Amino acid sequence: MMTANQNLPKAIMAFLYLAVIVLGIMIFIAPPSIFPDPANGFHVMRSMQLGGGFNRLITPDADNLTQNTSEFLTWWSPGQYLVPYAFKLLFSVNTGQASALTITLCQLLGLAGFYAFFKKVGFSPLIAALSLLFIGCQQFFVVPYVFYNGGEILLFAFLGWFLYGCTALKMAGWQLTLFVLLSGWVGFFCKSSVVWMYAAGLLFLWIRLSSQRPSAEWIRNALWVGLPAIVSMASIWLFFLSKGQNPASxxxxxxxxxxxxxxxxxxxxxxxxxxxxxxxxxxxxxxxxxxxxxxxxxxxxxxxxxxxxxxxxxxxxxxxxxxxxxxxxxxxxxxxxxxxxxxxxxxxxxxxxxxxxxxxxxxxxxxxxxxxVKLPVYRIAFGLIWAGIAVSSVIYVAKGYSFNDTKSARGVTGIAQQAIDQKALNEVIALDKQNKNVIFVFVNESLGLEIKHNRVVTLNPIGDDLRIDYDDYEQGGHAGPLYIILPESYAGPKEKFILKSFPDYRGWYGSMLSDNYVMYQAK
Known part of the structure; x- marks a missing residue:
């Protein structure tokens, strides 16, 4: 019986690692789609590949399309595109495959980190393994196999090991200083919202090291924890956040x-x-x-x-x-x-x-x-909840992966493009290859990533409620040929508003790229 209890956690962890690897192979073959936030990060990667500076987003100037504007992107942390970029450089894979490798690596690191952390805070290997199995059944865990979610998956890889470090350190010293300093940098690299978690983790670390000790120890430990934390956050502010806006600003x-x-x-x-x-x-x-x-x-x-x-x-x-x-x-x-x-x-x-x-x-x-608990009814109820969550997650990833594999369009990035069909995307890529110094306009963040030889303007999609601020859409100046790619569902007020957003262009005419997508040009 003891051997069985010891082997069960290993079997659960082996199953989870195997499932992650199998899913990783599947999405490497058929890469996932992408959420808007990491799509914006990939636009920065695209700008860097075309010769722009580090973390700079180069786009046509909305006030004058004949010019470009350069923005240091501080709204999102850089890890969401730099890690896939590293895989692209190392293995010569496309963006979609690089995203798949990032997802697989981060899932494995996250599972290992939280397993180590759960055991470190006193839970048995079985409870720790079952906890990870429960985590693996949840929708947030399988979302990356349908949509690459950038900082979310990187944060999962980081947090378990960060919590493990906050629990494992025994005393003040150079190890503590190095941990506090590096965890701030690495955590922010993964996702900027880590800041409050970083503060909570260090507060826990300080209290844990100082509890039941003289007041002098509290002050001493506050310095050991606080000074490298200040250096870490100050450097992030100085070299990154101060250069632009972020959600907290x-x-x-x-x-x-x-x-x-x-x-x-x-x-x-x-x-x-x-x-x-x-x-x-x-x-x-x-x-x-x-x-x-x-x-x-x-x-x-x-x-x-x-x-x-x-x-x-x-x-x-x-x-x-x-x-x-x-x-x-x-x-x-x-x-x-x-x-x-x-x-x-x-x-x-x-x-x-x-x-x-x-x-x-x-x-x-x-x-x-x-x-x-002694009454089995609670465990039964929890088991039913667990089963319901697991079934919904399996359905989500099965439907999402099938859609990406069989219905989504794919271009030069390899990313599953759900916002366009293959025929229309092929036409857009062909136009990009045939032309220079034209501007493509999309109402989807990821479609512009398929453009390699020309400039791109991305407008916010228009909701069915038609709540529109014209200032957010207006694009001034005339910079030569302009191709606006819209879904057929935009026919009517949405389409007219988009065309109106380019007041220096006249004589619009449309041509069908496919049954569902239309391209507008100005005479």
Missing amino acids: VAAGIKLSVKAIFFPLASPILSGFSVDDLSHGLVYHTGKVIFSNTEAIILLALLAFLSLWLVRAILKTVPDKNYRLLVRVFYIVCIVFFCVAYLRQMTISYEARHFRIIGLIVIPGTLYILSK
């Missing part, structure tokens, strides 16, 4: 809101049990709206209460004091940070992915509680 003023309070409070269940993902976003909708605004607020209130109950149960039941301290610190910092951010109306969306780390941290504690 834009705020619309304080606005009292119930959801601004409930959303962070509900973070353990929202992010740890795929609630926000499966509901297509309770507040920030990423698909078909399931709950009305009133229903979402009521559900958030319920989830906030359940999350508080779960955290309280974890703090009372789990024996490891370091784990309890970690849960307490991260949950409190999460609530304070996001409540302030949402109340100030910063440009941080109401998505559970922003505090995914809370959900990941509470999962082993939840499984530990279930292992101690």
